[in-house]
Amino acid sequence: MSKKRSAIIASLFLAALFVSVVLFRHFSGNENQRFEAYTKELFRQEVAGSTISLHYTLKNPKSYGIEQAPITFGYCTTDTTAICASAENAIALLHSFDRNRLSKKNRLTYDILENYMVSARALAPYGLYEEPLAPLTGTQAQLPVLLSEYQFYSQSDIDTYLELLTKTPEYFHSILEFEQAKSASGLFMASYSADAIIAECQAFIDMGDQNYLYSSFEERLANAELPDEAKKSYIETNSEHIKNYIFPAYAELKEGLTALRETGKNNNGLCHLPDGRKFYELTVASETGSSRTIPELQQLTQGQMFKDLTDMQKILSPTAEGASVSSDLFKTQGTLLENPDPTAILNDLQDKLTDNFPKPPKVNTEIKYVQKSMEEYLSPAFYMIPAIDNPADNVIYINQGHLPDDLSLFTTLAHEGYPGHLYQTTYYASRKPDLIRNLLNYGGYVEGWATYSEMMSYYYAPVSKEQATLMQKNTSVILGLYALADMGIHYEGWTLLDAVSFFRSYGITDTDTIEKIYDLIIADPANYLKYYIGYVEFLEMKKEALEAWGDDFSQKKFHKAVLDIGPAPFDLVREYALKK
Template identity: 75%
Template structure:
């Protein structure tokens, strides 16, 4: 689940107070030791703010000195002044350390933190503009998946999990209160976005006894090998908690949104809100990790699309001179792979890394499938990021409702698995970065890398080079269109009619499909940009590396350089690899 920057900064302020005292206790330490004490305490403070965050980040919190933390989801804050003060104090404390005296590893951590907090300072005043709810990607969609994958390492985890379920109504109530504050400020979501989320909530409730929160609980419980009566007791408690807390929470959220659905002042892009264009600029910078202005990003996108279209034209021109390329290359491919088993595909992709990527650590990966009744409401696939002290076991979810053919499955597994998210995550963990780095959200880096990996994977398939080029460039162009639409809607003020006209200019004429795209972009600004702009920024980095390294450039050297830096803005990455 995507984590908004404002979520980190309230606890950062508390950490700042705590740390400002602790710093003086370690005056005898050198600057590296003081800085590492600071980041360690900051990490412990922040990771303890939510039971979900703590459990997903650390298998063994006690190894970090974290014990007896409150069981909570956290809460949405409407106190903009406190949020602004929090992040400003956190940045000031960070800058009290002398960067020049730090090791190269700590300088990187310092630079990433400073970049993150500096961006957060700009965004903090817009905290009420943030939106925890969105079709497919919002809390209402992501929370059940997070709960279903909440690992039971021992019996105490089961007890904590069941207590956490009882906190769901108050957590959802805090979201409703946040939405009420947005409504009062004239910032509530478009009515059709509210309708989509209410539909999701009802679909989740309607699953009833077939809901995967029942079956996943029983499955996880088996690993503990409890006595039969103890296991039965826990199963009964879980069933009661789902009925008493989870389903009513979704009803509460649905009713809360129903009461507010007509209070929104704007059914179009962010630029129609007061200071909405400035807010969007901040969102784009934070989501993409790019320091380019919106007009510069539009130009970058158009240039990349033109390059892709020219490459396609070159292949198609050659096809008229005896090549076997067919116009069917853009249609559903059916069965192309000899073995379309996801585990086999993933193993094959891992084996293809050898020449172009640093060796991955040895891990195991389980492929799971989204429950059929929820296929409409969840993303095509997603990788569950493992705890930083337990990266051996990994999970990828596949949404079969979004897999039209085995080439789509192949490229999706490249995005989520190798050399995408899974590889990127476990390789970076093997570098033993400062723990605080794992809590900083850089969507442009993570999703940009996964999209970059997906694009490369077309050339790993059995398709001919020409077919692979056409399909890869076509996919890139479509993502580019979504990126331009995102910026057009939220920055330039495109209406639905403008968006329909834009897509029709590229031969996409299905009005219902375009309206669906428009609705998704309205509900989740810059979501497409972190994939596409992140991908194109990696391409730009590669061009710079080829230019600067000359004959010393290799794919493996480039990939190792950007993976070693880890999640960061592209300015920070450039600073540390060149």
């Protein structure tokens, strides 16, 4: 489950770097030893800044020298001056190492850290432009899932979890204070975005005793080796904490957003805000990992869409005129698979890796389903990234409310499972990367690879090559339209009417659907771009590899090269992977 990189999170990361200056000023040893000690300490400081981050990253923190970490969700900060100062100090510290004396592996880590820090420094002055709350991807949507999957490896984990629940009100209060600061600066979200989050908070509260935070706790507790009386006591405490801390936190957030909903001064794209276009450019660069300008990304998108539409037209009709999306292909496909069981699909997809991908590590994968009452508010599916020291246990959530047929399930499991997120994550973990690499979020690489995998999976499905091509190209074009709309809305200033006109020019005429897309793009700028631009960047790299390697090119060699590098900006992936 990838998280959006933001200046809010980056501020904590950069603050940790600033503290590290004292620790390494007098460290002795060669440059590689110094650098590795620096990244190891940086990892420890950063991962310990949030209990959720620590627990999801490490099963056994003590094995990594982390003991008695504070129990906290972290906080949202509005102090952009401090963020900027931390950023400058972080970069200065990194530059104190002599890159030329580092090993190839350490140079890669250095280069990625430098890119990450420079990006964070550029975004730092725009801290209040960030948004921790958004439909589908915001804190209010992700936190309950993260809590429900918080594993109990020991009794102390149970105690920590229950204490963490008591911290929810203060965490949500810091988010609300952040939103109030945004409002005071004229940067509060669109009223309809606030309405969507308010409705989501209310839906979560309305679940009452049926909320999955009750049932998931009991399920996790069932495996603990504890006396029945102790389990009963823990269940009672969990129930009290949900009622006394979780629900009130959501209620306060809902009430606070209700009070602020009319204070937003902009119901359209970021470019309508002061310096909004610049902030969008920086956000796109950060989210996608692409160094291309917005006009270049628009041109790249249009070029790929033209190719996809041309390929579709060749199959549909040699004499077809114009360019439009085949809406029939996006309707429910019915039943196509002999065995639509998700585990069977995953196994089938894994078997298809043999010829074109490096061998995957052996892991266990559990399929879970989103609670029906929350289907409307969560993504179609998501993969829970396992702890670094426990990569064998993996979980994929499926949202049945967003998967109308078994082909959709098949391609979604390719995105989340094989050869998508699960494979990408566990394969990279098997390479034993520098620990700090696990904390650097490059959404374009991660989601781009998963989208690339999803597109390939159409050709693994039990359909004809022509049908697979049509459906894959159609899906690619749809994503391309979302990407162009994202850039049109936030960079060029499209209104809803502009968006309706744009989509209708491609044969999409359902105004309600277009309005929903518009609202999602407004609430979460550049989110669609990390999927589509990331995907197209992988396609472009494959073309470059084919040209550079000639007869030595193979699918397996290309996939291994880019997967071995791991999450990084695409310029660095090119530099390090295509030299092979």
